[in-house]
Amino acid sequence: MTTLHINGEEKTFDAPPDTPLLWVLRDVLGMTGTKFGCGIAQCGACTVHVDGKPVRSCLLPVSAVGDRAVTTIEGIGATDAGARVQKAWLALEVIQCGYCQSGQIMSAAALLASTPHPDDSDINAAMAGNICRCGTYVRIREAIKRAAGEREEAKNG
């Protein structure tokens, strides 16, 4: 039995230690918000946070997580950066098919948490690992800037 801290809750389950976190989330715990796109860390669809850092869960063995905190798309709205990203995503209507967007939102939330005022080069560095087959990149860039701006408004206001 393994126990993980996911979105502030303890989850206990049984899975071989080399099982990537992605499949524990999706198939064992039924948390299907985190997506499978490639399985080789090339698309970013499976991005989760481990202690606040974005990690591709499709390659991360569940045994390597330890007692670090895992946050998934289901829980990211509870963080300040995550909530702002979700809001900006809807305000600018970023999403098309949406399949990549759990990963995009997780990557963007991690970026904002570590870099409150990302410029284009920060956005590239943080987001280029996330493929969007629908091609929502132009709006992703805008939405990240908007989400970053909102904190400013909140602070100033």
Next chain:
Amino acid sequence: MAKLDTTRRGVLATGLTGTFLFAFHLPVRAFTEPEEAPDSTQGKFAPNAFIRIDRTGKITLVMPQVEMGQGVYTSIPMIIAEELDADFAQVAFEHAPANEKLYANPMLGVQATGNSNSVRAWWKPLRTAGATAKAMLVEAAAQQWKVDPASCTAANSVVTHTASGRKLAYGQLVDAAAKVAPPKNVTLKDPKDFVLIGRRVKRLDTPNKTDGKVVYGIDAMLPGMKFATIEASPVLGGKVAQVDQAAAMKVPGVEKVIVLDDMVAVVGQHFWAAKKGLEAANVTWNDGANAKVNSAQIWNELRAASRKDGLVAKQRGDAAKALGDGEKVEAAYEMPFLAHATMEPMNCTVQLKPDSCEIWLGTQIMARVQSTAAQLTGLPPEKVIVHNHLLGGGFGRRLEPDMALKAIRVAQHLNGEPVKVVWTREEDLRHDVYRPVYRDVIQASLKDGRIKGWKYKVSGSSVVARWLPPAFTGNHDIDFDTVDSAVDTPYDLPDFRVEVVRCEPPGVTTGFWRGVGPNNNVFAIECFMDELAKKAGKDPVQFRLDHLHGSPRHQAVLKLVAEKSGWGSPLPERVGRGVSVQPSFASYIATVVEAEVDHDGEVRLRRVTCAVDTGIAVNPDTIEAQLQGGLIFGLTAALYGDVPIKHGRVQLSNFNDYRMLRIDQTPPIAVHVVKSAEPPGGIGETGVTAGPPALRNAIFAATGIPLRRMPVDREVLAGRKQA
């Protein structure tokens, strides 16, 4: 002899009047006759197959088209709600069940989503459905108030008697309205009175896509579910040779190894177990007849075919004679196979019991999944229940039922437990139906800066012949898709001939790929227009304008895009602008790509500008988004898309070798939507068609090298290889 009209519109229109659709027995209903709603339960007003209103006023709309990102779950509700005068905040959607009778696409004749025609096809029928339902609600209110319905108005889900100011909400009227006879004729709104259509309405499907709540086919979860993954023969027609079942069974979590003729499945407690089990099974294959197929052979066959005379798809004037008049120019363009690579890999969940089959997936073809599943299982179609989902990308890949059939074949070896079959990305890329390779040969003659004769011959596979055979045979063996934008070109070409040669590649199944036939036609034509312009010593935009007198809407978008893109303004060394114009999917689009080519042949996109006249823009925000996304989809293919074949096998594994454009390579994309009162055109595929020729022409402008093959060959641009 009947006049041939082989445009997509023509053929589809013919289809509607009965030729090939009859063969399918798929009558398209007149929507003024309300259908009996499949679940018209007590306490609901369900005037037809699309609208349900309950006593709380909640309006549920049944979506006859599927949502794969194109925004149709918002634009279709907008169309209905507009005529229904519904409060959009109370509108929710529901996936339609498989029902060809109720939900066949009026333009396709089948329950399918594709061809960028959801809005086009349903524009009239759904407005009528909405208007009819509203008339019934108004009638119900008028009866209650004992007034003339004409003295009442409706807005925001409320009927108002204008004179007395009395009001009744739709929710209060559902029981009475259910008893009202539907009117035979309703008048639709004048577009100037639209309150929803034309507004940037927020999408209905996106909130759940931000917090992980959305459920795609791959997210289906059922009690007692098993997880499986499959490996099908890497060579078309190959058979399983050896499987190390014992090794697979040793993998923790593996429960079963299913060895079929041409496919092996491993079933386990989760996908990871199944995947590791399948790797351990180390499947080997007897490749069969296609073992030696390779790209070179396919190209040789296609090139040979393209030298034959083709069937005439369309002609006017005397192309042969006109080609003798002036300077003759000829070029051949070659397009590669392409994979769809939907972000959600192929998958399907099936629960097969002796007397029923339930299927969970995301598909563009509900009814076909149902009928082919019925065939495979031997069950009557009504015992096959298909649960559709939001699609994690379709792009034409989900116009095929193969993922469902393979999952059923797995389920046939289980004891009634539900099984979710998820393909690895590798399996997804290697077992696609590929956009066909095409070769386009265009000849034209130029005189005094004008095109005289024009002969366009396209050679390639016919997807329609496989996918909808009656539409092929019923059209004299001419695939309307292959020649779509070739016969429909907007340019003034009085002496004109389009031929088509069908040539099926060995060992490869071809399929519809976002942008379909027009991708190829527009690419060839627009590249050739640039080459002609250069020969004629004309600016590419001006040369096009000179040949667009017959199409003012094209002229307008071309002028607009030239202005917005800064066409003609100076550019740095090795930077070029390229333009393309297209008629496809009943939208009028002109695009300018600005790109830089360095000395290594690497291409950097700098800026994309697009002007679009798509008639009435139902949701301008969606149109802009679809063009931005479509352009990226097309530019990705132009830069990287190729599916090499060797030893009968697709030489792709994952995104490491089927490469995608990423955010850091994406330029700013500006989309200018032209206001129009014309009926809406299609939009979902147009950007895909627009990008590649404009990019290729930008490269031509930057380097002087006229690329004639896709994808862009960086070796050629670096001067290390002949074009």
Next chain:
Amino acid sequence: MREWYLGRSHTMRRILIAIAVVVAVIVAAGLWIVTGPGPLAFAQGEKVALSDYKGADPTGVPASLKTASLVERGAWLAKAADCEVCHTAKGGTPYAGGFAFTLPFGTIYSPNITPDKETGIGNWTDAQFLNAVHKGLDDEGQHLYPAMPYASFTRITDADALAIKAYLFSLPPVHADIPDNTLRFPFNQRWLMGVWNLFFAADERFRPDTAQSPQWNRGAYIAEALAHCGECHTPRNLAFALDNRRKFAGEVNAGWRAYNITNDSATGIGAWSDNQLFDYLSSGHAMGHGTAAGPMGEAVDQSFSRMPPEDIHALVAYLRSIPAETSDLPALAPPAPASPKEGVAIADARGKEIYEGACASCHSWTGISAITPYATLTGARAVNDPGGGNVAQAVIAGVHRSSLDGDVAMPSFGAAYSDAEIAAVANYVTARFGARPSNLTAHDVAALRKAVAQPD
């Protein structure tokens, strides 16, 4: 006139002296080369014939297999000698040959060593097989090229060699014709190899060193006779022979650089702990020292990972005795900063662009992978190699290795990324995570691809 004559004679003399010096230098250099030490000369104890050695037998299979059948023993020895890697074409049947060695003067294909009578070695006698392994002669007495490491294999005992033969003869025969070699003159003159052998390939079985421990001798046998480490890791001299004066100091072979595995602490493995060496050999990965890729990855997968711990310990003990040689490589760099904006910048922006899209998800911006230590770049010699070649090769071919902890894979990017892009990303990676940036060009990458190219 006379002055002219004198002057001329003076000049003549100067020329003659110069010629004499040049000749002397050439002869001396030649002598220097041909009198180079053998691979075990550094260990100065007395070497004795195996039959005279008193310690535990350092040859043969590990203890656990001592009682196994001849074929089983041969199977283990064939793995230890890594026969399969070179005698298997890409995607081909094991041992059926056809693997291409691309050399500056042409291409050599490895032969089919399955027991097929027409295209393989099905008709070979024991003596013929021993001749091939020990002397580099084929069944007709023709010289083999030293791509076949007979200069090392000559140390394999007859018994071990014949066990390998027995194993090979137990395999199903595969009829597989091998392409002809395409060597240019004079390299296509096989008899010349006879001359070369005279100087550079002793015909001599393994001789244990009595001053060393039995463990050391076991390590030496595995390293020098079976695993033929020096064939890649020892620099070659002008005559393409191993220069054991700089034993294990590193060399480039077939497009990959084999690094310095002497005990130099800055540029070799002197700073590695025994445990790290043990881990690296047995699993292809050592914490803080990166992951084996390319030919070393294959050596681990196919060979070292299948050896029992006592043999790996023996190898470690042996490696520990190799004299330190410095090489021209910089000391290892520490982790890079966490922010992509900090750290070494290079002029070509493409490298960073490719890295952020295709690489950073696994390798992180610091170089310390958040996913698996196998993907950590920090401390790996390849990224601290200003040549950049191994990084480029790993990008081209990917890293595909099976380890005890499951499969480890980095995808291959060679098909979809251009030479210029691969050069750019290698230059970026060496700049950011290594001690000094590489300076590869598209042209260099094309050459690297060629060096490892295999026929379809």
